[in-house]
Amino acid sequence: MASRLARSVASGSASKRLCRDAAARRSLATAAASTAAYGSSSSMSSIFPTEPAMPTVLTSSIPGPQSKQASERIGTFQDNRAHGFVTDYQKSIGNWIVDADGNVLLDMFAQIASIAIGYNNPDLIALARTDEFITATMNRPALGSFPPTTWTEWVDTGLGTVKPRGLQQVFTAMCGSCANENAFKAAFMSYRARERGEQASFTPDELASCMRNQAPGSPDLSILSFSQAFHGRLFGSLSATRSKAIHKVDIPSFNWPSVPWPAVRYPLSEHARENADAERASLAMVEEAIVDSRKPGSPYGAVAALIVEPIQSEGGDNHASPSFFRGLRDVTKRHGVYMIVDEVQTGVGATGSFWAHDKWQLDTPADFVTFSKKMQAAGFYHNLDTRPTMAYRNYNTWMGDPTRTLQARQIIQTIRTHGLVEKTASVGSHIFRSLTSLFETAAGRGKVENLRGEDAGTFIAFDCTTPEVRDRLVMEMRREGVHLGGCGERAIRLRPMLVFEQGHADLFLEKMERVLKKL
């Protein structure tokens, strides 16, 4: 690693001077604008030859004055208090985000993990110029009633090519929250249909009582989730979310149960035995919660489904072993509880497999796998047994967005063409090994800990000793030209795009070392 770091530093200081020159900034803009032109350059990217080689930091802090001013103007008509900085998307390219002040940062947060193949990816720009895309975007159908003639082809060549093993159906939706909520609805409907028996229809009492929001028509069923889970922000999904109080306080909630996430220690491989105990304990609580929910007098309605993230992301990048997830599949199956795998943040390659749950090697597939973010399209995969019994039961006007279906198709194809999942696995291993070494040096000790994400591609995280150290690290790294995101109470989560290569990784590692030394 050392020699690579040295090389980065050397080329870095030269580039930095160059980039600080206004003329160079203009040429960056031109290069970014003509992203369709593949060509050779000194870029560290094999996909974006016009990518800058190094960050440019022009302002003493970020957000700089232009960002602040633009944010204040937005603040007159919209909440601006969660603004990081205001962004020039026309100038951003590949792994590099350009802000309103002309700062050029290596983006390892990627719009909260939702950009897959780089800013202004030429494949996407080319897609946007096709008549097919323009028609799809500007004539937005009610997909559930008047689908386009091309719909089967779009799905077959896109979302259909990445169906999780064992799942054949796809329900399209608008965002992660509504993907999860529509999966909840499908689970509740299927659960009740099973209780009711194959041939039976709704009773008059069910049909009447649901109009008053009362049982039996509006049944007291529940979704079981884990402590620290994040599944969205709407009323159903928020009831399953347990990330932070600020996400939940003051909002009415369904009285649904939760179970502690296994208290594993990192690195997982070094604590295998105690972690297995922790996971067994959590599995036992899951089973107990399900069984108890069905007893008379339970404070919770019967658990119809369990929802789980392969890696709890917003809640702090909390991991568990494949055997834990196999255990979840076993216990849910044994008790007739649907299993919903929330791959909104983990899906689409960043963990080194297309779906994070691919690594679990489940004997029986999960019942639902939800997606959004890097897929740009949202929805869930499932099987026919969870298709509602009648039309219009899980339905809405748009039922997803063809714009994003086509974009997802291109993202999937670009990932495949460039082998980006495999690349991400390899770059992630490099980062993990390098951070392991770095954190053992004097620079890291007592500041960072609990590195996690071995064998999870670039889906890597670590804790800082306090929330304050975490926030300082994020700000210092930004000053060095690297844009990072936090999660949980005191964690940093790495969420680079799938076009993040070894050169980008080395630049990040060099900056981390420098900042850790300063902290």
Place this chain on the structure above:
Amino acid sequence: MASRLARSVASGSASKRLCRDAAARRSLATAAASTAAYGSSSSMSSIFPTEPAMPTVLTSSIPGPQSKQASERIGTFQDNRAHGFVTDYQKSIGNWIVDADGNVLLDMFAQIASIAIGYNNPDLIALARTDEFITATMNRPALGSFPPTTWTEWVDTGLGTVKPRGLQQVFTAMCGSCANENAFKAAFMSYRARERGEQASFTPDELASCMRNQAPGSPDLSILSFSQAFHGRLFGSLSATRSKAIHKVDIPSFNWPSVPWPAVRYPLSEHARENADAERASLAMVEEAIVDSRKPGSPYGAVAALIVEPIQSEGGDNHASPSFFRGLRDVTKRHGVYMIVDEVQTGVGATGSFWAHDKWQLDTPADFVTFSKKMQAAGFYHNLDTRPTMAYRNYNTWMGDPTRTLQARQIIQTIRTHGLVEKTASVGSHIFRSLTSLFETAAGRGKVENLRGEDAGTFIAFDCTTPEVRDRLVMEMRREGVHLGGCGERAIRLRPMLVFEQGHADLFLEKMERVLKKL
């Protein structure tokens, strides 16, 4: 009307023969594809000169064989039981929808009232080709944290120009359901902040209990809605929806109250006195529900907000007078209940004013006005007093979609350029008057009744005597080349686009007369 109808019929049969010719169909496709070219033709549209002059119905029923086959293929991976027909959006143009079999129908349903300015509108096609649009679409930001430098300008020149009177803030979201749910969240947070007092923050008990989905952190507050209301399909919005059992059965629901919609009779103007009584009765029940919800032992949590559609759409196109809505504003204000006006279906011009609630002449604006559908963008308008007390409280990854923000801006500008709201008011009056006459003839009597939507633009509806008659009327009209939508138990709702002109109206009226005679 008679002479116009005769003219339509005459020109119709000629055009129909012409259009049945395959060569003519090909030329229609070419015309639709080159929608950017304004020119002169025999079209009845001043905006779409290449629009067909008459429907083409090539198959004995719709869906025809190609539609059915395409739908069956979709059915292998997705629920297809709500399919009307499969659509060729590339060939559709202006007010005309072209299906997989080449049938060309006058579209008066418009993707469940969500197409504003016609298929392949040249202004939208031109927008889609701009670099600004392409960048916005293919680099989707986390708008709440990294907004584009152009965001203020996009809003100022688009969504900001149609702010409902008295509202200054706009929250952007993904769809109608999530627009309503985010408004609910804002209302709950503001309600609790008001109870808590300006300076107070959350108590430790609130912060801890909300993580367990328990009061006081997850308060037992409620949203009051009306019988027959439709506000969406996610867990919060569905709890306020009271349209049909099939929308609600088997889905857990919040125990929120509802009040009967005023039992008015149509036409409103002929039953003014008895309708005023009905509206007073409903208002009294609203007040009673609010007051009761705050008493100890109430089965419902305290009502924090009331949500109401200006015209209940999905629930059957149920109207009430401006004075009823002024009464709702009075009672909600008096009791500190937020008023949410759901303009998801009524907004953006179809009722003859940009917002349906413009006609109420409120002294105090509503607290929230939600929008989606024809705006293509979704969200709500509000004021600073309902901005949450802290960052990240009403937040999500995307916070709306710049693609749709830009599309909304163009839709608004095109509406303004062509005076489409005023045109819709005038075309709507013509339709209303003509249907009034038609329904009084022998053809209409005993088949259709309760015509409504006087002074509501083209937002017109009527009941058929039974659900079966309604369904037959829809199918017969489709055979005649006019695509209509139902609502409620036995109603037809007219939902043409804003580019629906007098010529289209006359064609519709002629077909209505013919079909009513046959029924």
